[in-house]
Amino acid sequence: MRQTGTSRQQDWSGETGVQFVRGVGPARAEALESVGVQTVEDLLYFFPRRYLDRSTVVPIRKLQTDQEATVVGRVAAKGMRGGRRRSYFELILQDNTGMLTCRWFRGTRWMQNKFKVGEPLAVSGKVTFFNGYSMNHPDFDKLGAEEADPVNTGKIIPLYPGNARLKSAGLDSRRLRRIFQYVLPHLQELLAEYLPESVRTRFELVPIRHALRGIHAPADQRSLAHARRRLKFEEFFFLQLMLALRKFHAQAQPKGIQYQEIGPLFDDLYRLLPFELTGAQKKAMREIRADMKSETVMQRLLQGDVGSGKTVVAMLAASIAVGNGYQVALMAPTEILAEQHYRTVRGFFQQLRVPVALLTGSLKGADRKSILTGLKHGDIPFIVGTHALIQAVVDYHRLGLAIIDEQHRFGVLQRGELAGKGTNIDVLVMTATPIPRTMAMTLYGDLDVSVIDEMPANRQAIVTRKIGPGKLARVYQFIKEELHQGRQCYVVYPLIEESEKMDLRAATQGFETLQKEFAGFEVDILHGRLSQEEKEDRMRRFERNEIQVLVSTTVIEVGIDVPNATCMLIENAERFGLTQLHQLRGRVGRGEHRSYCILVNRAGKQDESSAAEQRLSIMVEFNDGFKIADEDLKLRGPGEFFGTRQSGFPDLKIADFMNDTDLLYLARNAAFDVVHDDPRLDGDDHVKLKQHFLDHYREQYELSHIS
Ligand code: ADP
Ligand code: MG
Numbered sequence: 003m004r005q006t007g008t009s010r011q012q013d014w015s016g017e018t019g020v021q022f023v024r025g026v027g028p029a030r031a032e033a034l035e036s037v038g039v040q041t042v043e044d045l046l047y048f049f050p051r052r053y054l055d056r057s058t059v060v061p062i063r064k065l066q067t068d069q070e071a072t073v074v075g076r077v078a079a080k081g082m083r084g085g086r087r088r089s090y091f092e093l094i095l096q097d098n099t100g101m102l103t104c105r106w107f108r109g110t111r112w113m114q115n116k117f118k119v120g121e122p123l124a125v126s127g128k129v130t131f132f133n134g135y136s137m138n139h140p141d142f143d144k145l146g147a148e149e150a151d152p153v154n155t156g157k158i159i160p161l162y163p164g165n166a167r168l169k170s171a172g173l174d175s176r177r178l179r180r181i182f183q184y185v186l187p188h189l190q191e192l193l194a195e196y197l198p199e200s201v202r203t204r205f206e207l208v209p210i211r212h213a214l215r216g217i218h219a220p221a222d223q224r225s226l227a228h229a230r231r232r233l234k235f236e237e238f239f240f241l242q243l244m245l246a247l248r249k250f251h252a253q254a255q256p257k258g259i260q261y262q263e264i265g266p267l268f269d270d271l272y273r274l275l276p277f278e279l280t281g282a283q284k285k286a287m288r289e290i291r292a293d294m295k296s297e298t299v300m301q302r303l304l305q306g307d308v309g310s311g312k313t314v315v316a317m318l319a320a321s322i323a324v325g326n327g328y329q330v331a332l333m334a335p336t337e338i339l340a341e342q343h344y345r346t347v348r349g350f351f352q353q354l355r356v357p358v359a360l361l362t363g364s365l366k367g368a369d370r371k372s373i374l375t376g377l378k379h380g381d382i383p384f385i386v387g388t389h390a391l392i393q394a395v396v397d398y399h400r401l402g403l404a405i406i407d408e409q410h411r412f413g414v415l416q417r418g419e420l421a422g423k424g425t426n427i428d429v430l431v432m433t434a435t436p437i438p439r440t441m442a443m444t445l446y447g448d449l450d451v452s453v454i455d456e457m458p459a460n461r462q463a464i465v466t467r468k469i470g471p472g473k474l475a476r477v478y479q480f481i482k483e484e485l486h487q488g489r490q491c492y493v494v495y496p497l498i499e500e501s502e503k504m505d506l507r508a509a510t511q512g513f514e515t516l517q518k519e520f521a522g523f524e525v526d527i528l529h530g531r532l533s534q535e536e537k538e539d540r541m542r543r544f545e546r547n548e549i550q551v552l553v554s555t556t557v558i559e560v561g562i563d564v565p566n567a568t569c570m571l572i573e574n575a576e577r578f579g580l581t582q583l584h585q586l587r588g589r590v591g592r593g594e595h596r597s598y599c600i601l602v603n604r605a606g607k608q609d610e611s612s613a614a615e616q617r618l619s620i621m622v623e624f625n626d627g628f629k630i631a632d633e634d635l636k637l638r639g640p641g642e643f644f645g646t647r648q649s650g651f652p653d654l655k656i657a658d659f660m661n662d663t664d665l666l667y668l669a670r671n672a673a674f675d676v677v678h679d680d681p682r683l684d685g686d687d688h689v690k691l692k693q694h695f696l697d698h699y700r701e702q703y704e705l706s707h708i709s
Contacts, residue, residue, distance in 0.1 A: 014042065014188070014191065014192070015042070015191065015192060016041060016042055016043030016046070016192045016193045017041050017042070017043065018041060018042045019031065019040065019041060019042075020034055020039055020040060020041055020042055020044065020045050022042075023042060023045065023181060023184070023185060024181075024184050025177070025180060025181045025184060026181060029171055030171045030172070030173055032171075033167040033168050033170070033171035033173055034048075034168070034171075034173065036165060036167040036168070037163065037165065037168065042185065042192055043192065043193060045181075045185065046185070046189075046192065046193070046214050046218075047655065048162070048163075048178075049217055049218075049233070049655055049656050050160035050161055050162050050163075050175075050217065050218070051161055051162060051163045052160075052161050053158050053159060053160055053161065053220070053226070054072060054074060054124055054143075054145075054149075054152050054158070054159040054161065055152050055156070055157065055158040055159070055223070056152065056153050056156060057223075058072055059072050059073065059074050059124070059152055059153050060072065060073060061073075061097060061098070061099040061100075061153060062075065062095075062096075062097050062099050062100035062101065062102050062135065063099035063100045064099070065102070065129045065135045066129060067129055067130065067131045067135075068128065068129060068130075069128070069129045070126070070127070070128055070129075071126070071127075071128075071129055072124060072125070072126040073095060073097065073102055073124070073125055073126075073137075074097060074122070074123070074124045074145065074149075074150065074151070074152055074153070075095040075096045075097035075102070075122070075123065075150070076095070076096055076097075076120055076121060076122050076123065076150055077093060077094070077095060077096075077117050077118065077119050077120060077121045077123055078094040078095065078096040078101065078119070079093070079094040079119065080092065080093045080094070080114070080117055080119065081114075082110065082114065083105075089110065090105050090106060090107045090110060091105070091106040091107075091110040091113040091114055092104070092105050092106075093105075093106075093113075093117060095123060095125060097151075097153075098151075098154070100135070101134065101135075102125070102134075102135050102136065102137065103132075103133065103134055103135070103136040103137075104125055104127075104136065104137050104138075104140050104142075105136060105137070105138050105139075106138075106139055107138070107139070108139070121144065122144070122145040122146070122147065122149060122150035123142055123143070123144055123145060124142065124143045124144075124145055124159075124161075125137060125140040125141065125142045126140055126141045126142075127139065127140030127141060143161055143174065143175050143176070144174060144175075144176050145159065145176060146176055146179070146180075156222065158220045158222070158223070158226060159175075159179070160175065160178075160179060160217075160218060160219070160220075161175045162174075162175045162178045179218075179219075182218040182219060183219065186214070186215055186218060186219055189211040189214060189215065190211070193210065193211070194210075194690060195209050195210050195211075195690065196210065196690040196691050196693070196694035197210070197236060197239070197691065198676070198687045198688060198691055199687065200687060201239075201672050201676065204672070205235060205668055205672060207231065207232040207235055207236075208228045208229065208231075208232045209232075210232070210236075212225070212228065212229065212232075213228070213229040213232040213233050214229070215229070216228055216229025216230075217229040217230065217233060230656065231665070233656050233657075234656050234657035234658075234662050234665050235657075235665050235668065235669050235672075236669075237654055237655060237656055237657040238657050238662070238665055238666050238669035238670070239669040239672055239673050240673075240694075240695060240698070240699055241444060241447075241669075242444075242447060242669050242670040242672075242673035242674065243673040243676065243677065243695060243699075244695075244699055245444075245447030245448045245673075246447075246448075246673045246674045246676070246677035246678075247677055247681075248448040249301070249447075249448040249449075250677050250678075250681050251681070257297045257426065258296070258297050258298050258299035258300065258426045258427075258428060259294075259297075259326075259328065259402050259426065259427065259428060260295065260296065260297045261294045261295060261322050261323065261325075261326045261328075261402075262295065262326075263325075263326065264291065264322055264325070265321065265322050265324070265325020265326050266325050267321040267322075267324055267325035267354050267356065268318060268321045268322055268325060270321075270353075270354050271317065271318060271321045271350060271351075271354060272318065274350055274353055274354075275314065277458065277460075279311075279314070279315075280310075280311065280454070280456045280457070280458055280459070281456055282306070282310070282453070282454040282455050282456035283310075283311050283314065283315050283454055283456075285452070286304060286306075286315050286452035286453070286454055287315055287318055287319075289302070289450070289452045290302060290304075290315070290318075290319050290430065290452065291319075291322070293428065293450070294319065294322055294323070294403075294428055299426050299427070299428060299429070300403075300428035300429060300430065300450075301428075301429050301431075301448065301449050301450065302429070302430050302431070302449060302450045302451070302452060303431045303432075303433065303442070303446045303449040303450070303451045303452070304316070304430060304431065304432045304433075304452050304454070305432075305433055305437070305442065305451060305452070305453050305454070306432075306434065306453065306454030306455070307434060307454075307455075307457070307588070307626070307627035307628070308434045308584070308585055308587075308588025308589075308627065309457065309458075309461065309588050309591065309592050310434075310454040310455075310456070310457055310458075311454060311458055312407075312432045312434070312454060313343065313346060313407075313432075315454070316332065316405045316407075316430060316432060317346075317347060317350060317351075319403065319405070319430055320332070320347075320384060320403060320405065321351075321354070322403075323402045323403040323428070324351075324356055324383045324384060326402070327400070328383075328400055328401065328402025328403060329377070329380065329382070329383050329384070329385070329398050329399060329400055329401045329402060329403075329424075330383065330384045330385070330401075330402065330403045330404075330405065331385050331386075331387070331391050331398070331401060331403075331404050331405070331420060331423070332347065332384075332385070332386045332387070332405040332406075332407065333387060333388065333389070333391050333392070333404070333405070333406050333407065333416075333420055334386070334387070334388060334407045334408065335388070335407070335408045336388065337362045337363070337364065337388055337534060337537070338537060338538075338541065339407065339408070340360065340362055340386055340387050340388045341360065341362075341534075341537075341538050341541070342541070342563065343386050343407065344358065344360040344386040346563070347384060347386055351384055356383055356384055357376075357381065357382055357383060357384070358382075358383075358384045358385070358386065359373050359376060359377075359382045359384070359385050359386070360373075360385075360386050360387060361373050361377075361385055361386075361387035361388075361390045361391055361396070362387055362388045362390050362534070363388060363389065363390045364533075364534045365390070373385070374395065374396060374397070377396060377397065377398050377399065378397045378398070378399055379399055380399030380400055389416070391420060391423075392416060392419040392420050392423065396423065397423075398423050398424060400424070401423050401424030401427055402424060402427050402428065403427060403428045403429075403430065404417075404420045404421050404423070404424070404427055404428070404429050404430070405429075405430045405431075405432065406420060406429070406430070406431045406432065407432045408432065408433060408434060417429065417431065431446070431449060434585065434588070434627070435581060435631065437631055441635070441659060443666065443670060444659065444666075447670070455628075460593070460594045461591060461592075462591065462594075462595075462596050462597070463591075463625045464587055464590060464591040464597045464598065464599050464625055465596065465597070465598045465599070466587065466598075466599045466600075466601065466621050466622045466625075467598075467599075467600050467601065467622065468575065468600075468601040468602075468603055468618040468619070468621070468622055469600060469601070469602055469603070470602075470603060470604075471602060471604055474602065477571065477600050478519050478520075480598075481520075481551075481569050481571065482520065484568055484569050484598075485520065485523050485550050485551070488547075488566070489566060489567070489568040489569065489595060490544065490547060490549075490550050490551070490552070490564065490566050490567040490568070490569075491550065491551045491552070491567065491568070491569035491570070491571065492551075492552050492554060492567055492569070492570045492571070492589055492590070493512065493516060493551060493552070493553045493554070493570075493571045493573065494554055494555070494556065494570065494571070494572045494573065494586055495508050495509035495512055495553070495554070495555055495573050495574065496508075496555070496556065496573070496574045496577040496578060508573070508574075509527065509529055509553060509554070509555050510527065512553060512573060513525065513526075513527040513553040516551060516553055520550070520551050523550040523551055524543075524548060524549045524550050524551070525549070525550070525551040525552075525553065526540050526543070526544070526549045526551075526552060526553070527540075527552075527553040527554065528540050528541065528544075528552055528553070528554040528555070529554065529555045530555060540552070544564060544567075545564050547566060552567075556582070556586070563589075563592055564589070564592070565592045565593030565594075566593060566595075567589065567590055567592070567597075568590055568591075568593075568595045568596065568597040568598060569590065569597070569598050569599075569600070570586065570587060570589060570590045570597075570598070570599045570600070571600045571602065572586060572587075572599070572600065572601050572602060573602050573604070574602065574604050575601035575602055575603055575618060575621075576603045576604065576605040576614035576615075576617075576618065577614075578617075579617070579634070580617045580620060580621070580630055580633065580634040580637070581630070581631065581634055583601070583617065583618075583621050584621070584627055584630045584631075586599075587599045587621070588627075599621070601618050601621060601622075603615070603618060613637065616637065617634075617637070620633045620634075635659075635660065636660070676688070676691075683695070
């Protein structure tokens with residue numbers, strides 16, 4: 003298209019390939035692809051990971067031992083030190099206030115030729131004291147000649163994310179800064195503002211070109227702050243715009259079902275409940291009732307901690323649909339959970355003379371056939387099942403309500419597939435993953451949310467302890483006392499995919515030991531390798547207290563409900579994630595008896611700060627799932643917390659769900675207002691916005707539109 007190196011680049015635009023930028027070229031362009039940069043515009047949105055400036059750089063005189071610090075200075079001396087056997091590379095860095103010794107014990111040959119005396123350099127690492135202040139194996143960034151003194155000149159120096167590809171192509175931060183020096187003066191030609199004027203004024207956002215200049219070459223802290231605010235805002239804004247459009251267009255569908263009357267079954271079911279609903283359950287129920295009564299399609303998330311009583315609410319919703327002559331499908335992520343729901347649902351609905359059936363993958367032959375026929379002809383008003391419910395062969399007579407349990411196990415697509423089995427049907431999604439509101443807003447931003455934030459009154463906090471294997475004998479003693487009082491116990495072994503066989507063996511061996519330990523009580527084992535009949539049979543017997551100690555892999559993780567079980571012993575608890583531990587613990591503390599959860603840490607003596615130890619401590623400290631989720635998010639970050647790819651949770655470039663929540667709220671309002679006023683984004687004010695949205699978010703939007 004054009005040559006590199008010429009000073010005037012006339013016919014370039016944001017879409018021009020990045021290789022045509024001066025200082026890039028084909029080899030570096032290839033390396034840039036590894037970070038998703040293909041065009042000039044992509045390059046502009048490749049943001050610095052952090053900055054060196056007065057607030058982040060520490061003068062050497064002020065260093066303290068054990069501090070994580072960044073120091074900027076010039077190379078005063080360098081060379082190999084130590085004997086022939088244990089030699090290392092040493093570099094003395096000097097600023098106006100003192101000297102810092104940097105040492106490298108590995109890769110020394112390469113290091114020797116890497117630096118020149120007099121060269122400006124930034125190093126980051128932990129400060130140690132050994133013959134003066136020093137750092138071992140610090141990270142380093144080379145600086146330009148004019149960048150050597152950010153502390154006194156007030157300069158702000160961007161540092162870019164790096165990887166091996168970029169490094170070997172010579173694209174370090176210094177090079178990227180130079181490339182931006184060349185690109186930024188051309189911003190005028192490269193891109194135009196796309197946020198509507200009205201949004202920019204209302205939320206006081208700087209124009210995009212200011213923002214990009216401010217992020218890559220900030221003149222001062224203020225322009226950097228403005229740049230960051232604008233760019234974070236827009237990142238949230240486009241996400242929320244996607245959700246707003248999704249929601250608007252889902253609800254603008256022809257018309258949803260209107261369940262005018264609450265129907266004959268609702269009151270009967272209500273009377274059958276052996277308890278009074280909690281205030282939070284009633285509130286959720288009212289919200290659902292209002293959705294079902296109105297002609298808009300219900301798309302509601304029912305969020306509540308394990309044991310908060312979501313299933314009851316779902317059943318009441320189902321009774322409205324069935325009472326109005328529609329079918330209900332309840333989909334659960336595992337067979338065991340589907341079976342359990344099936345038993346609960348059938349327990350109530352049989353008394354209402356409403357047939358209930360179970361459809362899972364393992365159902366075969368004539369039974370399966372008769373269920374498929376029953377669904378097609380409408381003889382089965384209430385079906386409970388797994389993914390099997392969304393198979394192509396499954397036809398419904400008149401599906402009116404889809405209930406999806408443990409949504410985080412299903413993708414958005416599967417939610418859509420179940421809903422697609424009927425016409426404009428209502429959807430109720432249940433999740434026990436208590437996520438902070440800001441997260442819910444993004445992950446489920448197209449759903450209305452009801453939160454059950456109150457536990458049934460008969461619940462007591464679960465007593466949680468972490469122990470080492472040395473204390474097991476005493477714990478067994480304690481469990482025996484519980485068993486003698488008529489209670490039951492779970493013992494859980496981890497199941498980790500890589501070594502399923504080994505884990506199974508651990509569980510089986512544990513089972514044998516426990517059988518001896520708890521002689522006189524019925525001990526049995528539950529794991530994924532058993533046939534469905536065996537699993538169901540053992541669960542049933544545990545429910546009926548014919549089994550007192552249930553040894554299990556994590557198949558019991560979600561949903562299982564045996565109020566008489568008061569003890570849970572989790573083996574190798576250090577191998578579980580926080581959310582999973584909390585889910586497991588939720589299996590006890592479901593009745594009126596005081597319940598206990600014992601976490602066995604077999605990782606050996608660990609320092610208190612190890613991640614596993616921290617997780618266990620959080621479990622001991624908190625019972626509330628929302629608090630635990632918060633802590634988990636802090637420990638792992640949203641990407642890992644949700645499993646970015648699987649959940650569709652966005653990878654943010656610059657904004658941060660934990661720290662930028664104010665902006666998230668603002669951006670959400672802005673986006674929903676825009677869509678409210680102009681649902682097709684056809685207004686003059688929205689031409690550029692729509693273009694930008696389609697250029698950058700089309701794929702995600704359409705994916706979601708299927709749902
Ligand atoms: P979740 O699905 O939210 O984990 P469940 O619906 O399975 O919770 O309810 C957990 C247990 O609490 C069940 O045994 C259920 O019958 C019981 N339960 C539900 N609501 C109440 C309530 N309001 N009062 C007392 N017990 C309740
Ligand atoms: Mg449940």
